[in-house]
Amino acid sequence: MPSFDTAIYHAGFAVYNECFKPEGREKRFDHQRHIPLAALKESQAILQASKQRLRACRSFHELHRLVKQLISGINGVGPLVIYDTAERLGGYLGLYPERAYLHSGTKEGAQVLGLDVSRGVLEVAELPKALQALPPREIENFLCIYKDRFRAIAREI
Numbered sequence: 001m002p003s004f005d006t007a008i009y010h011a012g013f014a015v016y017n018e019c020f021k022p023e024g025r026e027k028r029f030d031h032q033r034h035i036p037l038a039a040l041k042e043s044q045a046i047l048q049a050s051k052q053r054l055r056a057c058r059s060f061h062e063l064h065r066l067v068k069q070l071i072s073g074i075n076g077v078g079p080l081v082i083y084d085t086a087e088r089l090g091g092y093l094g095l096y097p098e099r100a101y102l103h104s105g106t107k108e109g110a111q112v113l114g115l116d117v118s119r120g121v122l123e124v125a126e127l128p129k130a131l132q133a134l135p136p137r138e139i140e141n142f143l144c145i146y147k148d149r150f151r152a153i154a155r156e157i
Contacts, residue, residue, distance in 0.1 A: 039077055
């Protein structure tokens with residue numbers, strides 16, 4: 001991103017970086033195309049108005065908490081939008097997850113594996129040894145992508 005304003009715009013509207021078109025016409029990430037445009041406009045405006053607070057964050061956890069505080073009250077914005085927004089902003093700011101955040105599919109995958117999902121996050125050390133080699137954001141992808149396979153295996157046992 002050429003600037004933090006542009007990073008906020010793309011994160012707030014959940015759009016691909018290379019698709020800079022007139023507002024609301026960019027290509028959204030597939031798993032966020034169902035979110036009402038009005039919710040994304042409101043989210044993006046709040047994030048832009050809070051850019052100094054966002055830029056002051058020193059960890060991904062702090063950034064995630066602030067994004068949640070800022071946009072969780074918007075109708076249509078849930079845990080996955082909050083996480084994805086924080087992750088995109090964190091990419092610009094150089095802040096990356098230190099633990100696996102549980103939202104939507106990641107939570108389902110963790111539950112099927114019998115992991116404690118009550119805190120909304122998992123420390124890397126809490127995961128099976130094979131997963132501990134992955135960075136937290138890849139752990140989240142793994143839990144989400146393979147949740148259905150985990151369910152199928154659990155049914156066979």
